[in-house]
Each structure stands twice: as structure tokens, then as C-alpha cells.
Amino acid sequence: MSLRYAILAILTAAPLTGYETAKRFEGSVGHVWHAPDSQIYPELRRMEAESLVEGREERWGPNSLKTRYYITAEGEEAFRTWMATPLKYAPWRDVAHMQAAYFEWTDPDSVRMHLQQHAQHYQDQIQQWSSQVQDIESHEHPMIAARLQRYPAEQHERIVAYKSFAYDGLIRLAQAEVDWANRGLQLLADLESEDAG
Amino acid sequence: MSLRYAILAILTAAPLTGYETAKRFEGSVGHVWHAPDSQIYPELRRMEAESLVEGREERWGPNSLKTRYYITAEGEEAFRTWMATPLKYAPWRDVAHMQAAYFEWTDPDSVRMHLQQHAQHYQDQIQQWSSQVQDIESHEHPMIAARLQRYPAEQHERIVAYKSFAYDGLIRLAQAEVDWANRGLQLLADLESEDAG
DNA sequence: TCACGCATGTAAATTGTTACATGATTGG
DNA sequence: CCAATCATGTAACAATTTACATGCGTGA
Numbered sequence: 222m223s224l225r226y227a228i229l230a231i232l233t234a235a236p237l238t239g240y241e242t243a244k245r246f247e248g249s250v251g252h253v254w255h256a257p258d259s260q261i262y263p264e265l266r267r268m269e270a271e272s273l274v275e276g277r278e279e280r281w282g283p284n285s286l287k288t289r290y291y292i293t294a295e296g297e298e299a300f301r302t303w304m305a306t307p308l309k310y311a312p313w314r315d316v317a318h319m320q321a322a323y324f325e326w327t328d329p330d331s332v333r334m335h336l337q338q339h340a341q342h343y344q345d346q347i348q349q350w351s352s353q354v355q356d357i358e359s360h361e362h363p364m365i366a367a368r369l370q371r372y373p374a375e376q377h378e379r380i381v382a383y384k385s386f387a388y389d390g391l392i393r394l395a396q397a398e399v400d401w402a403n404r405g406l407q408l409l410a411d412l413e414s415e416d417a418g
Numbered sequence: 419m420s421l422r423y424a425i426l427a428i429l430t431a432a433p434l435t436g437y438e439t440a441k442r443f444e445g446s447v448g449h450v451w452h453a454p455d456s457q458i459y460p461e462l463r464r465m466e467a468e469s470l471v472e473g474r475e476e477r478w479g480p481n482s483l484k485t486r487y488y489i490t491a492e493g494e495e496a497f498r499t500w501m502a503t504p505l506k507y508a509p510w511r512d513v514a515h516m517q518a519a520y521f522e523w524t525d526p527d528s529v530r531m532h533l534q535q536h537a538q539h540y541q542d543q544i545q546q547w548s549s550q551v552q553d554i555e556s557h558e559h560p561m562i563a564a565r566l567q568r569y570p571a572e573q574h575e576r577i578v579a580y581k582s583f584a585y586d587g588l589i590r591l592a593q594a595e596v597d598w599a600n601r602g603l604q605l606l607a608d609l610e611s612e613d614a615g
Numbered sequence: 616t617c618a619c620g621c622a623t624g625t626a627a628a629t630t631g632t633t634a635c636a637t638g639a640t641t642g643g
Numbered sequence: 644c645c646a647a648t649c650a651t652g653t654a655a656c657a658a659t660t661t662a663c664a665t666g667c668g669t670g671a
Contacts, residue, residue, distance in 0.1 A: 222657085222658085223511075223513050223516070224658085224659095226516075226517075227516060230516070230519075230520050233520075233523070238621085238622075238623095239622075239623065239624090240620095240621055240622050240623075241621090241622095243622095243623095244621095250516075251509070252510060253510060253512060253515055253516045253519065254510070254511055254512070254513075254516050255508075255509030255510060255511060256659085257659085257660070257661085258622095258623085258624085259624080259625080259626095259659095259660080259661080259662090260658085260659070260660085262622095262623060262624060263624085263625095281621080281622075281667080281668075282667065282668050282669085283667095283668090284667075284668095285621095285622080285666090285667055285668075286622095287621080287622060287623090288622090288623090300523060301523055301524065304517065304520060304521075304523045304524040304528065305524050305525075305528045307531065307532070307535055308513055308514060308517065308532070308535070308536075310539050311452075312448070312452030313449060313450060313451070313452060313543070313588075314420075314451055314452060315450060315451070315588070316420050316451075316505055317505055318450055318584045318585075318587055318588055319420070319423075319424060319427070319447075319450045319451050319584070320423075320501065320505065321580060321583060321584040321587070322427075322450060322580060322581045322584035322585070323427050323430075323501060323580070324501075324580040324583075325573065325576050325577045325580055326430070326497060326498055326501045327498065327501040327502045328502075331501065331502045334504065335504070335505070338504055338505070339505075342507050346510070376522065378609075378612075379522055379609055380522045382605060382609065383518060383519060383520070383521040383522055383605075384519045386518060386521075386601070386602055386605055387515045387516070387518040387519035388515075388519070389598075389601075390515055390518070390594075390595075390598035390601075390602075391510075391512070391515055393594050393597070393598060394591060394594050394595070394598075396594075397587075397590050397591050397593075397594045398587075398591070400590070401586075401587035401590060401591075404583070404586075404587075405583055405587075408579060408580075408583055412575075412576055412579065419629090419630090421630085421631090435649085435650075435651095436650075436651065436652090437648095437649055437650050437651075438649090440650095440651095441649095453631085454631085454632070454633085455650095455651085455652085456631095456632080456633080456634090456652080456653080456654095457630085457631070457632085459650095459651060459652060460652085460653095478639080478640075478649080478650075479639065479640050479641080480639095480640090481639075481640095482638090482639055482640075482649095482650080483650095484649080484650060484651090485650095485651090616671100617670105617671090618669105618670095618671090619668100619669090619670090619671105620667105620668085620669085620670105621666100621667080621668075621669095622665100622666085622667075622668095623664100623665085623666090624663105624664080624665080625662100625663080625664075625665105626661100626662085626663080626664100627660100627661085627662085627663100628659100628660080628661080628662100629658100629659080629660070629661095630657100630658080630659070630660090631656100631657080631658075631659090632655100632656080632657070632658090633654100633655085633656080633657095634653100634654085634655085634656100635652105635653080635654080635655100636651100636652080636653075636654100637650100637651085637652085637653105638649105638650085638651090639648105639649080639650075639651105640647100640648080640649070640650090641646100641647085641648075641649090642645105642646095642647090642648100643644100643645090643646090643647100
């Protein structure tokens with residue numbers, strides 16, 4: 222159900238076509254919530270059927286149409302309700318850590334590969350999220366710019382602060398993953414030197 | 419597909435009935451990988467059909483039978499292959515952080531509730547994982563005890579070290595979540611005092 | 616005119632969740 | 644004998660992934 226609220230969230234900043242929505246899920250929002258276009262088009266239609274969004278047709282070139290989706294009052298209400306509802310925390314599921322618990326089942330080179338890949342992956346994430354934070358704080362981010370226009374200036378600080386805060390949390394999580402992988406590489410080195418010594 | 423490998427992983431320590439397997443996913447392994455019994459029974463049968471495990475019937479009381487599943491050589495091989503294969507990192511999905519990015523859509527009390535719940539949830543996780551680590555390091559953990567019996571003593575340190583390492587990573591991630599929630603509560607207080615001032 | 620981006624989907628398969636369902640065994 | 648635990652499932656639904664599929668518009 223979260224896809225629905227992710228869509229509502231971005232439509233609160235500006236109305237979008239299905240294509241644009243899907244692009245957001247590859248770009249900015251996609252760094253917090255991913256969804257493929259094959260999921261987005263049908264979801265938008267379902268949401269329209271439930272009057273959470275309203276699709277308005279627009280000309281696109283001489284012979285074509287495209288549909289731009291606007292969040293409705295009902296959609297905003299549903300979003301607000303969700304925002305005020307406690308989250309259900311899903312039971313934990315973490316392949317990388319599960320696999321690490323059984324590293325004795327593979328050789329040291331493979332362990333090293335896993336840990337290096339882990340560190341690399343989360344370093345890349347840190348890069349992406351950091352650049353998001355920069356764009357947010359400088360108000361360069363296109364979605365942020367669109368969003369701020371809809372609010373009085375005294376609200377801007379709060380809006381930006383929450384978004385920075387969210388991404389900052391993700392960055393620190395990713396940093397914890399990188400640190401963990403590095404501690405694992407150290408552990409591996411220790412175990413290997415013991416074997417040799 | 420990870421459920422399959424999680425099952426293989428615990429069957430490398432000891433053969434189990436479907437019921438026992440499901441219990442493991444509520445208890446020890448469940449702290450790293452969760453699955454309901456409705457998923458486990460059919461998966462075990464599929465795995466038996468693919469000769470990754472072998473089910474042997476056992477008497478259970480005077481009139482009943484139960485099936486105990488043993489990992490096969492083929493199953494071990496599949497597990498080893500998976501252990502040596504690089505993970506695919508799934509695109510990020512994080513409801514709590516996504517929601518936090520839109521906190522301006524709800525009132526301060528609700529924000530506080532979310533953040534307190536978040537901190538509480540991860541503090542509970544830390545408790546659980548910490549007690550796992552203790553049981554692992556003291557070799558008190560029943561699965562660990564069973565597992566160590568199958569290996570020569572010089573392997574024990576390595577096996578225990580990897581498991582501690584895995585749980586330690588989870589604990590630090592959870593701590594990062596708690597810290598994040600607390601920074602959020604501080605941010606909220608700052609924003610509220612600004613409004614008041 | 617051709618490549619690239621914009622636009623919109625369908626279909627099949629997999630995976631996971633929730634709820635329902637049943638009955639035997641064991642220990643107090 | 645009764646409650647808790649052991650044992651094993653089915654059914655319906657929801658969510659997600661992967662692959663396939665099509666065609667117009669715009670700018671170089």
C-alpha cells in the first residue's frame with residue numbers, strides 16, 4: 222500500500238503524468254522508494270477509480286493525448302490520515318546480514334568479495350543521498366522548488382528541514398553499513414593471519 | 419528465493435520438522451529473516467521435489483507421523499553456490515524515512531509519536547539482537563551448540579565470529595535508527611520553540 | 616529521417632501476507 | 644480431561660518483479 226502514498230506524496234508537490242511519475246521513482250523519490258512503471262500506471266488508474274487523484278487529458282503534439290494526474294481533496298485527506306497513522310514495522314529481512322552469519326560456508330576470497338561489494342554499494346548510496354541533501358538544502362531540487370512555491374515562506378524552513386532530516390538518516394544508515402563491511406574485512410584479515418601463524 | 423537459502427542455512431546445523439523450522443523463523447533466525455509457517459511447509463515440499471532436502475517420516479505418538487527434513491548433498495552444494503554468488507541489492511524501500519520526508523503534512527504531536535515509536539521499535543530490536551549475540555558467544559544458543567558439534571574445534575572460533583559479526587552489524591544499524599529518531603525529536607523541539615519565540 | 620525521449624500499457628510469474636482450518640500428543 | 648504445544652496444511656489476496664509490447668513527438 223505504500224506505493225499509493227508515495228505517489229500521493231509527490232503529487233502534493235505538482236500534478237504529473239504517469240511517465241513523469243515513473244521518472245520520479247527512478248530519480249529523486251526513487252532513492253527512498255522504488256517502483257517500476259509497470260506498477261505505476263495501473264496504480265494511478267486504481268487511484269483515480271477511488272477518486273484520490275483526477276486524471277485530466279492534455280494535448281500532446283498534434284494527434285496525441287496524455288493524462289496528467291492531480292491529487293484531489295480526498296487524496297490529500299487520505300494522505301494526511303496515513304501520515305498520522307502509526308507505521309506497522311514489518312518483520313526484519315536482510316539477506317546481506319543473513320548471508321554474513323554463514324560466511325564459514327564459503328572461502329575467504331568470496332567473503333572479501335561480498336564485503337567489498339557491500340561497502341561499495343552503500344558508498345554509492347551515500348553519494349546519491351548526499352547530493353539529494355545538497356539539492357534540497359539549496360532549494361535546487363526541482364520537486365522542492367515546486368513544492369515551496371505552494372507554501373508561505375515561513376513554512377519553507379520546516380519543509381526543507383524534514384526532508385534533509387530524512388535523507389540524513391539514510392546516509393548514516395548507509396555509513397553504518399560501510400563501517401560494518403570494513404570491520405568484516407578486518408575480521409577476515411585477523412582470521413587469515415591466525416590460520417597462517 | 420532467499421527463503422529457500424534461509425531454510426538450507428538452518429538445516430545445515432540440524433535436521434528439522436516443518437514445525438521446528440517455522441519456530442526457528444519466529445525465534446533465532448527470525449531475527450534476521452522472517453517467514454510465516456504458511457510459506458515454510460510448501461517451500462519444504464518444493465525443496466524436497468528438487469532434492470535439496472529429504473523428508474524422512476518419523477513416528478509421533480502411537481498413531482501419527484511427522485516429517486523431518488535433512489539437507490542433501492545437492493542442497494549443501496546449492497547453498498554453497500549461493501554463498502559464493504554476489505548479492506543483487508534490491509532498490510531501496512523505506513517507509514519510515516519516506517514518511518519522515520513529508521512530516522510537514524502532519525502535526526507535531528503526530529511527528530513525535532512516529533519518532534518515539536521508531537526509537538522504541540529499534541531499541542527492542544537491539545535488545546533481541548544483543549541477547550542473540552550473548553547466546554552465540556557463550557555457545558548457549560541451541561542452534562549454535564548443534565552446529566559446533568558438527569565441526570572440529572579449530573573451526574569454532576570462525577563460525578562464532580561470523581555470527582557475532584552479522585548480529586553486531588544489525589545492532590549498529592538499529593542504533594543508527596534510534597539516534598536518528600532522537601535527532602528528529604530534537605529537531606521537532608527546535609522548530610516548536612521557534613514557532614513559540 | 617533517425618535516434619532519443621515521452622507516453623502507456625499487458626502478461627506472467629514470483630513472493631509474501633492474512634486468514635482460515637484441523638487434529639494429534641503431551642504434561643499437568 | 645483439558646490446555647498448551649506439536650503438526651500440517653489450504654485459500655484468497657496483495658504486492659512486486661520481469662519481460663514484453665507499441666507508437667508518437669521532437670530536435671538534430
